[in-house]
Amino acid sequence: MSRTWPGRAAPPAALLAVLLAVTVGLAGCRDTPGEPVTIRIATGSPTAVYHAFGESLAAVLNRELPGVRASVVVTAASAENVRLVGSGEAELGFTQADVLPAEPGPEPRVAAIARVYDDQLHLVASGVGPVHTIADLRGRRVSLGPAGSGTEITATRLLNVAGLGGDVIDRARLNLDESVAALRSGRIDAFFFSGGLPVRAIADLAAGSPTRIIDLGDWTEPLRERYGEVYVSRDIPRSVYGVDPVTTVADPNFLIVRTDLPESLVRNVTRLLMERRSELAAAHPAAGRMSPRSAIATSPLPLHPGAAAWYRAAKP
Numbered sequence: 001m002s003r004t005w006p007g008r009a010a011p012p013a014a015l016l017a018v019l020l021a022v023t024v025g026l027a028g029c030r031d032t033p034g035e036p037v038t039i040r041i042a043t044g045s046p047t048a049v050y051h052a053f054g055e056s057l058a059a060v061l062n063r064e065l066p067g068v069r070a071s072v073v074v075t076a077a078s079a080e081n082v083r084l085v086g087s088g089e090a091e092l093g094f095t096q097a098d099v100l101p102a103e104p105g106p107e108p109r110v111a112a113i114a115r116v117y118d119d120q121l122h123l124v125a126s127g128v129g130p131v132h133t134i135a136d137l138r139g140r141r142v143s144l145g146p147a148g149s150g151t152e153i154t155a156t157r158l159l160n161v162a163g164l165g166g167d168v169i170d171r172a173r174l175n176l177d178e179s180v181a182a183l184r185s186g187r188i189d190a191f192f193f194s195g196g197l198p199v200r201a202i203a204d205l206a207a208g209s210p211t212r213i214i215d216l217g218d219w220t221e222p223l224r225e226r227y228g229e230v231y232v233s234r235d236i237p238r239s240v241y242g243v244d245p246v247t248t249v250a251d252p253n254f255l256i257v258r259t260d261l262p263e264s265l266v267r268n269v270t271r272l273l274m275e276r277r278s279e280l281a282a283a284h285p286a287a288g289r290m291s292p293r294s295a296i297a298t299s300p301l302p303l304h305p306g307a308a309a310w311y312r313a314a315k316p
Helices: 012-030 049-064 078-087 150-161 176-185 200-208 217-227 263-275 277-283 285-289 305-314
Strands: 037-042 068-073 092-096 110-126 141-143 170-172 190-195 211-213 232-236 246-258
Touching: 037 049, 037 078, 049 068, 049 092, 049 263, 049 277, 049 285, 078 092, 078 110, 078 150, 078 246, 092 110, 092 150, 110 150, 110 176, 110 200, 110 232, 110 263, 110 285, 110 305, 141 176, 150 190, 150 217, 150 246, 176 190, 176 200, 200 211, 217 232, 217 246, 246 263, 263 277, 263 305, 277 285
Parallel strands: 037 068, 037 092, 141 170, 141 190
Antiparallel strands: 092 246, 110 190, 110 211, 110 246, 232 246
């Protein structure tokens, strides 16, 4: 049985055109945008550098990469960040170099986007307390940072080379905010924290109560001899926290990425990381210390192919 338009037969060509137009229209209605690309950035304590840097980077990615939804994840920092990125529970993360294995393995699950800045190990004590040198930690209660954090790893290595390993000190494992509160209340005698200058929580502590940062400069070479050459000496000048200047131990910080992220996406993340340095530095000065020339020094971790492609084109 044939169908007709009212009053006359529908020409076959016209009917075909109508059906084609309806089909295209319906297809257009079904053509909805794809799901946004999720980028979770593993950071650290809310008052530390990783978090401030990560939030600023997420804002840049959300604004400038259509179809990307970036957010930060609060973590115990370096070691947890490496685990989260490697397991696929985060796409980007920050880590200290000394947390990484000396050899990434035959099939590494993380790669580098950039060396971003150097972390400086702070040993913080009360300005009116008995801790003036690392040797004064013997028999005292000291926070080494959360279990598995980069701070804990570097601090433990430092205590080992200083002859304070094992049970020589009473070890607590508090995050940065908990450590500051515990030092203020007298529940600990000192705490370690590894971060880029300035660390806001330490600056706030020093502004509100007598604070001492312990000089660790003599321990850089022993650390290098036992654990590798990632460690260098860096100064913390009086202008940073308003306390006596010291020299301390520092090691590089990397922004890492899952190896299975598309090259084009990682290339764009690398581009924005470098091109928006002034904006990122407004969130934290440590971000302003990046440069394409220094960013490619990520040994022992290889650069992601997308990052490497951007640096080759930029010719740092």
